[in-house]
Amino acid sequence: MRLSSIFIIATTFLAAGIISLVTASFAVTMIEENSEYGVRQALDEKGLTWAEVHSNGLQVYLTGTAPSEANRFLAVSTAGSVVDAARVIDKMELAQSQRLTPPHFSLEILRNDSGISMMGLIPAGTDRDALISDLADIVGEDDVSDLLDVADYPVPDGWEDAVRYGIEALDRLPRSKISIDAERVRVIAMADSEDAQRKLEAALTRAAPAGLRLGLEISAPRPVITPFSLRFLIDEDGVRFDSCSADTEEARDRILQAALRAGLTGKASCTIGLGVPSPNWAKAAEMSIKALGKLGGGSVTFADADITLVAVEGTAQGTFDQVVGELENSLPEVFTLHAVLPKTPDANAEGPPEFVATMSPEGLVQMRGRISDELTRDAAISFAQAKFGSDVVHNSARIDETLPRDWPVRVLTGLEALTQLSNGAVTITPDNVTVTGNTGNQDAKAVISRLLSEKLGEAETFSINVTYQEKLDPVASLPTPEECISRIKEIQGQRKISFEPGSDTIDGASRQTVDQIAEVLKACGPIKLEIGGHTDSQGRETMNQQLSQARAQAVLNGLRARRVLTSSFTAKGYGEAEPIANNGTEDGREENRRIEFKLIRPEPINETETTLEAVERDSGSDAAASEDEGTPDDKN
Structure with a gap:
């Protein structure tokens, strides 16, 4: 091919x-x-x-x-x-399965006379035995009921602090319900009285950890008011209540509204209590206050269903008769009215006999003037010594057998009224009992008014000129936590807290500073406080942190040794982590070596106003509608 x-x-x-x-x-x-x-x-x-x-x-x-x-x-x-x-x-x-969302952990603790019950869901990391032990220390081991469930999830931030605070609150409250989660503690409890309620709210608020939302619902039982009293005055000192009682919130608002229309300004309150003589109490009070406003001055006093209206001296007889007549005819049943138009005194008449008891700010009581007989004198001295102390009572009153028959009652009632004051005087005449002075009890006027109304009778007249002073109030006079920190800073500004070189021992020159700080903290009462230790940057970081912690703890121990209540204080060492000056200079390092006192406060709580301002705002709305830190310590 x-x-x-x-x-x-x-x-x-x-x-x-x-x-x-x-x-x-x-x-x-x-x-x-x-x-x-x-x-x-x-x-x-x-x-x-x-x-x-x-x-x-x-x-x-x-x-x-x-x-x-x-x-x-x-x-x-x-x-x-x-x-x-x-x-x-x-x-x-x-796709990877989504991680399960951790459950909402919550703990509810109920305490009553039967013991303590726990229920809710807690993290497995919570020391359950320690929790039960803490509660057993309060009521006894046999009285703690454990109904808790446990879930194996991480312990939320803030949970341990919230539980610790809840137990502390429970220890103070024999009848309470504490609801706890990691961010909030709600306390529902019953106090024995309004005064105890105020003290508990102040103490619990101060002790709350930082960042914890706190809800306090502490109620006090309505007091039994005997006699159920009200006293309203219009005179040269202004328009005011000496005493105000109401059986319901609606009745309180009606009475305050009537007082506003009669010229009342500023703050006023009405105690809501039990013992009202008639469901028409608010109606009778409104009418009487309105009548007093028409007269232009005087006083109206309620003692249960007995009403005494005293016009101001010089009121025209015709006006007095008309106003009193209208009031008598319109008052609800049960209420009786006794109206008085004082006569103009005779300028040539001799002054009336009197008995005067005074109490000085130091607590010394002196009685002078006239007493009707020897038995009354002995009773007055014994009563005064029992109330004020046997070493502080001095009597210079003389016996006058011509005094009115009710003089012993008036004297003893006046002395009892004096016990409501921090300092002041009681003056007794045949026609009047006058109480003047200062008090740290916001309810003193109401107590004195009820006392005089009950003991002297509806036809007697009396006057009360008592001033509430916050500095005399054992609760309100406490300095605020911010004021406490400010005072501590002033002390540290004059002399710093120093330590022996390389040690956590407070040097001799700084002990006076700690003494002064201790006195401030004693006056402040329980506050949540952090004592922070700080160093400069010289040396190893770990050693600086340990030294700062030891120094902060040494200050805490020093305050405890000076009998300061430190259960709400913590000591924390920051080492060199938070400088306030340049560590490159000796002066800067000296500033960075310091002890700081830092206030720890919970988040604020909104409260509903129930004061006169709220009533005034409501009244104004209705009217409108009708028209159409610290000093350094030494680390050297």
Whole structure:
């Protein structure tokens, strides 16, 4: 065979091979594209848009992240309905399961005369045995009922502090419900009296940890008021209540509104209590206050259902008769009115006899003037010594047998009224009993008014000029926590707290400073306080932190040794972490070596106003509608 023939045959076979290869490649590409397009279209129709489709030859690969195993199986099945299932290669992944959300941990503790009950859900990390032991220390081990559930999740931030505070509050409150979670503690409790209520609220607020939301709902039982009294005056000293009682909040608001219309300004309050003589108390009080306003002055006094209205001296007889007549005819049943129009005194008449008892700010009591007989004198001295102390009472009153028959009652009643004052005087005449002075008890006026109304009788007149002074109030006179910190800073500004070199021992020169700070903290009462220790940057950081902690603890121990109540204080060492000056200079390092007293306060609580201002705002709305830190310590 010739060479040319061989070449032609070989060329023919080569061309045929190339054509076959091209044809096969084109066919594979067509199959890949059609398979990929068909599967993707089917997946999109079923909402499986998260799945990706890739083909390689006859194989179809599914990739992507399936939300669940069910979605993954559905994607494979859908692809197998378009192409042969054997050609489908599953390369999909499953989305990781979301972590379970931790439950809401809460603890509710109930305390009553039967003991303590706990219920709720607490973290497994909470020391349950220690919690039960703390409660057993309050009421006894046999009186603690444990109904708690436990969940194995991390302890939330703030949980331990909230539980510790809740136990501290429970210890103070024999009848209470404490609801605790990591961010909030709600205290519902009953106090024995309004005074105890104020003291508990102040103490619990001061002791609350920083950042804790605190809800206090401490109520006091309504007092039994005997006699149920009210005394309203209009005179040269202004328009005011000496005493105000009401049986309901609605009655209180009605009485205060009537007083506002009669000219009352400023703050006023009305005690809500039990013992009202008639459901029409508020109506009778409104009418009487309105009548006094028409007279232009005087006083109106309620002692249960007996009303005494005393007009101001010089009131026209015609006006007096008209106003009193209208009031008598409109008062509700049960109430009786005794009206008095004082006569103008005779300028030439001799002054009336009197008995005067005075109490000085130091507590010394002196009695002078006249006493009707020896028995009354002995009774007055014995009563005064029993109330004020046998060493502080001095008597210079003389016996006068011509005094009125009710003089002994008036004298003893006056002395009893004096016990409500911090300092002041009681003056007794045949026609009047006058009480003047200062007090730290906001309810003193009301107590004195009820006392005089009950003991002297409805027809007697008396006057009360008693001033409440916050500095005499054992609760209100406490300096605020901010004032306490300010005083401590003043002391540290004069002399810093220093330590012996490289030690946590307070040096001799600084002990007087600690003495002064201790006296301030004793006067401040329980406050939440952090004593922070700070150093400069010299030395190792770990050693500085340990030294600052030891020095802060040494100051805390020093205050405790000086009989300061430190249960709400903490000591914390910051080391060199919080400089206040440049550590590159000696003066700067000296400033950075310091002890700081930092106040820790809970978040503020919104309270609903129930004072006269709220009544005034409501009254104004109705009227409108009708018209149309510390000094450094030494680390050297």
